[in-house]
Amino acid sequence: MSFTSFGLSTALQNALGGRGYLAPTTIQQEVIPAMLAGHDVIATAQTGSGKTTAYSVPILERFQKLEGDKSRPVRSLILVPTRELAIQVGDTLRSLSQGFSHPPKLAVLFGGISINPQMMHLRGGADIVIATPGRLLDLVAKNALNLRQVASLVLDEADRMLALGFTEELSKIIELLPKQRQNCFFSATFAPLVRELAERLLDDPIRINVPDNDFSKPDILQRAIVVEASQRTQLLRHLYQTEQWQRVLVFVASKYTADLLATKLRRAHLSADAFHGELTQGKRNQVLNDFKASRLKILVATDVAARGIDIDQLPVVINFDLPRSADDYTHRIGRTGRAGASGTAISFICADAANEAHFRLIEKRQACKIPREHIAGFAPEAKDLVLHAAPVLSDPHGGIKGKRPSKKDKLRAQSANQLDSQNATPSDS
Missing domain, CATH: 3.40.50.300 (P-loop containing nucleotide triphosphate hydrolases)
Structure with a gap:
């Protein structure tokens, strides 16, 4: 299979070829057509499998088909857990859209730096926003952008986002979005919190799980x-x-x-x-x-x-x-x-x-x-190697094999040692 089978624009195909992407990875083969068709998606695959490109391609392809709007409302929102991932996703989208006659205006938003330059950048709107949840809410609170026209929401590394405690921020962001939208979750693992959130938000999603087998394993x-x-x-x-x-x-x-x-x-x-x-x-x-x-x-x-x-x-x-x-x-x-x-x-x-x-x-x-x-x-040294043998207690009835001695075990051992000392024969002086 090649990227031409997806019916992508010439500019996007050229950009993929320019980055050395000659054939889609397994997850790209399944995600790209599903997202282009407008389905909700929940996809899991090992790290390095090409998830970022998998959702970037349909986002950019749909952007090219939108009629121009001078106000540049946010059409696609990509939420990520860390500033490094935000920068990487922004770089991928920027690279893939370089050959467009009218490339999208991207906004990469994260904390740890002054908010003022980001507010200045958002003047005149943005077509695609990549953001960490906390900074996104800060900018919404300052009326630097609104999310009422978001058509596509992507959660990248969703399990990490929830593990880092972004659950409350995600709930607030979702309340700001229109009810009719596409939702896509991507992660290397499918943790229980992700499963719960997916069941609550996704509408009859396409479930994609790329197995970690010899053909896809790094x-x-x-x-x-x-x-x-x-x-x-x-x-x-x-x-x-x-x-x-x-x-x-x-x-x-x-x-x-x-x-x-x-x-x-x-x-x-x-x-x-x-x-x-x-x-x-x-x-x-x-x-x-x-x-x-x-x-x-x-x-x-x-x-x-x-x-x-x-x-x-x-x-x-x-x-x-x-x-x-x-x-x-x-x-x-x-x-x-x-x-x-x-x-x-x-x-x-x-x-x-x-x-x-x-x-x-x-x-x-x-x-x-x-x-x-x-x-x-x-x-x-040999005396320090405790990797394959569990400690053995002097009392065969005390303690649990392979576990650290409890306080009771230590008291038993101490009593046994005292009895041994009392029963020992004194040495000649």
């Missing part, structure tokens, strides 16, 4: 390396230098760890910087652009970078800290192996039972088993 080699927590920084440096990676995206659990690790790497004369939600928008843009252009070699990021960031030819992702959930793991490793390229995802497994148990849960949810590796010079 080409990502997954590795798991067992290491002492205190040696992870040294292991990261070792791997970077021996594997000769051009760029590395390293995920950590907190902004504090991101700043600290980036500082340690710079002290070792490595090109590294941190990326997290506490940075100014200008700094975030600078760091991300430097990383995309390979001026920066190691990007140490929180999960703010796990979604919505598209980096061409990123060879490797490292989970310095394990993600909190299997869904987050999916999104993290999905930053590599995109658009048909291959990639590697490495997870550091600290030598403790809790870390191993958490990674096993991730493996279970991913329906895969990743062999554990030990790197010479960084492998934990």
